Amino acid sequence: RKEVEQDPGxxxxxxxxxxxxxxTYSNSASQSFFWYRQDCRKEPKLLxxxxxxxxxxxxxxxxxxxxSQYISxxxxxxxxxxxxxxxxxxxxxxxxxxxxxxxxxNVKP
Amino acid sequence: xxxxxxxxxxLVTQMGNDKSIKCEQNLGHxxxxxxxxxxxxxxxxMFSYNNKELIINETVPNRFxxxxxxxxxxxxxxxxxxxxxxxxxFCASSQAGTGTYEQYFGPGTRLTVT
Numbered sequence: 247r248k249e250v251e252q253d254p255g256x257x258x259x260x261x262x263x264x265x266x267x268x269x270t271y272s273n274s275a276s277q278s279f280f281w282y283r284q285d286c287r288k289e290p291k292l293l294x295x296x297x298x299x300x301x302x303x304x305x306x307x308x309x310x311x312x313x314s315q316y317i318s319x320x321x322x323x324x325x326x327x328x329x330x331x332x333x334x335x336x337x338x339x340x341x342x343x344x345x346x347x348x349x350x351x352n353v354k355p
Numbered sequence: 356x357x358x359x360x361x362x363x364x365x366l367v368t369q370m371g372n373d374k375s376i377k378c379e380q381n382l383g384h385x386x387x388x389x390x391x392x393x394x395x396x397x398x399x400x401m402f403s404y405n406n407k408e409l410i411i412n413e414t415v416p417n418r419f420x421x422x423x424x425x426x427x428x429x430x431x432x433x434x435x436x437x438x439x440x441x442x443x444x445f446c447a448s449s450q451a452g453t454g455t456y457e458q459y460f461g462p463g464t465r466l467t468v469t
Contacts, residue, residue, distance in 0.1 A: 289461060290445070339456075343388070343400050347395065
């Protein structure tokens with residue numbers, strides 16, 4: 247079983263839509279959780295950390311459910327510039343990083 | 356200012372050759388990493404290096420050897436390149452002491468082995 251699993255998509259949504267991605271992880275000892283964004287042929291960039299109480303950054307909301315071992319990312323009012331691959335990342339310590347294979351989002355005009 | 360830089364950006368070479376990729380970070384971080392992203396876009400950690408402690412992913416062939424001359428640099432040397440080594444290699448860094456391990460990635464090195 248993979249450490250981190252994501253729906254690969256693609257999710258095709260119109261501008262202004264709300265879209266949500268989920269990610270499940272297998273190791274209950276996981277400590278830190280992140281969402282990264284990767285544009286085509288570019289490096290991954292940190293989008294946001296995911297805190298136990300849930301956190302919001304503008305149009306983006308991340309939530310963690312430790313009991314069910316999943317994290318989610320909600321994007322409101324989608325923009326064309328949100329089109330990218332979103333990577334779920336789970337860590338256990340500084341040398342135990344696990345990336346999901348990514349969920350591709352296409353926002354269309 | 357570039358936070359994490361890698362050279363070269365592109366590398367095309369033949370099977371059997373030996374090559375190196377260099378990585379430097381100016382963020383003052385104490386931990387650096389090498390990742391491989393294959394054609395299916397799956398990012399997999401190869402090595403992490405924290406304060407002179409090297410952690411090797413056991414699935415990485417011993418043809419791959421990281422070298423860290425100092426805390427700001429982590430280079431990757433690959434011996435006897437094989438076709439399956441073709442991928443994008445990303446360097447990253449983080450500050451382990453914060454406990455959150457947010458990583459910052461370099462732009463990647465696209466390696467093609469022919």
